[in-house]
Amino acid sequence: MQKVRVRFPPSPTGYLHIGGARTALFNWLFARKHGGVLVLRIEDTDVERSTPEAVEEILEGLRWMGLDWDEGPYFQTQYTLEHKEVARRLLDSGQAYRCFCGKEALEAKRAQAVRLHLSYQYDGTCRDIPPEEALQRELKGEPFVVRFKVPRDQGSVVWQDAVFGTEEKAHKDIEDFVILRSNGTPIYLLSNMVDDHRDRITHVIRGQDHRANTPKQVLLYKALGWEVPLFAHISLTLDPKRRKISKRVHGDVVTVRYYRERGFLPWAFCNFIALLGWSPGDDREILSRQELLEAFSLERLSRSNSVFNYDPEDPKLIADPKALNINAHYIRTMPLKELLPFVEEELRLKGLWNPSYADDLRDWFQSTVELIRARYFTLEDFSRQGRAYFSEDYAMDEKAWERNLKADPRIPGWLMELAGRLESLGVFSLESTERVIREAAEEWFVKPGLIINAVRAAVTGQTVGPGLFDVLVCIGQARVVDRLRRVSGKLKQEPEGKGG
């Protein structure tokens, strides 16, 4: 059996989006699973829209996802000559012909067809111009495009698709399509398959939006006497209104960069998009790289499109809730050692990184991450909800202030008193801090919860978090005492009865 060779051929006209990332992931999985080769090819023939920045953006996205390639990136524009030669070959062998119909004439015909509610197909006006005459006209400088001569018989093109099975398209439903523009440059349809052939691609795994092109390309393979690869057309990812997802209408949520910037773990992101239109066949949803590789197969790819569920109106929902959930799962359960570098990067990015976290405070840093990660969803949570663990400059959540700190007018006094008692503790431990707070509650005839919640709010700025005594020990005696006094002072300054 020949070695598996697949390719990912993005056109560098914009950001790498979810759909493209998914196609890349499936190609990568297939290549890695079968010990094959993944070729990265940049289809930059649309000179108008292609930019070097977009190329870099795509490569960065792939690298971030952890998808490595074995060959390339190759650039399609470097092979233009070869594409033209192939077209010439088709022309010379009579399998293609020169078409002198002007753009305007064709557009008029098309408009006419639309007006009459008829289907439009090129009518073959130039198909039967004798080759010598066509050549003469070319020599005279008359502009022309080259069209492929689709067999005009009752036959059909047949090919294999791993997702859709045996596919067939009647010749009569395929028009004589253009392969070379009047300026002599090749059309994608041609370039793409010529490149696939040169790269010895065995499996073409691409989006379903390319499905209708397939019979044309198969025709080309056969005309050239080339071996036809096996195709796999993967389902599309739609938005909640079932529109094809695009950067233009959906904005950043559909770009890979967005997930990276919003604190997704690369593998959590891969895991999520792998589940859009594919499943291992059982109930597993969290799959490690190894498990995904073992479970992956083209045959299990779904034929129906899937919806990427997000609500641009809802500011809390920064992405599909399931994506968030999968990310949370990994943050909370992955080996701490693997998570640490991501947290470090996040803190660095937000200016919260302290070099001693990797040195003297190494143990403290690790146990802190372990303590707080249990209820985080994204890496950003470490620098937002978790800010108080790494900085004195943390925000006070409004709910924490109103509900926990202003729950009782005596709280400022209690916090001040508690600060003193905690400060005098010789051993600042889970047991000693708990004892101080519970004894105080008893002494003041209030439920411990009232004190505990107030202290949590004061010390972390949050209404929720790990168990309070863990938090206190983590933040440390000096910082806790300091914060209690500071917040107590602020509470006293605040005028009474501000809202009720």
Add this chain to the structure above:
RNA sequence: GUCCCCAUCGUCCAGCUAGGCCCAGGACACCGGUCUUUCAAGCCGGCAACACGGGUUCAAAUCCCGUUGGGGACGCCA
């Protein structure tokens, strides 16, 4: 308009190839309960779907036909 594809909870998937094990299973979301010092954490539970109509069959989510709905493609874009 033409050609093609798809159709299971709100969403993502399982079940369909070889009909009975499915008055349909898992996950997310949502709702409720519970633990507790908090919950955006944990645990427990609930709501919720075979698009519709005909067939075939002892039996259909599964097979066939039609309808409806959705999607894709129809460029001298990729």
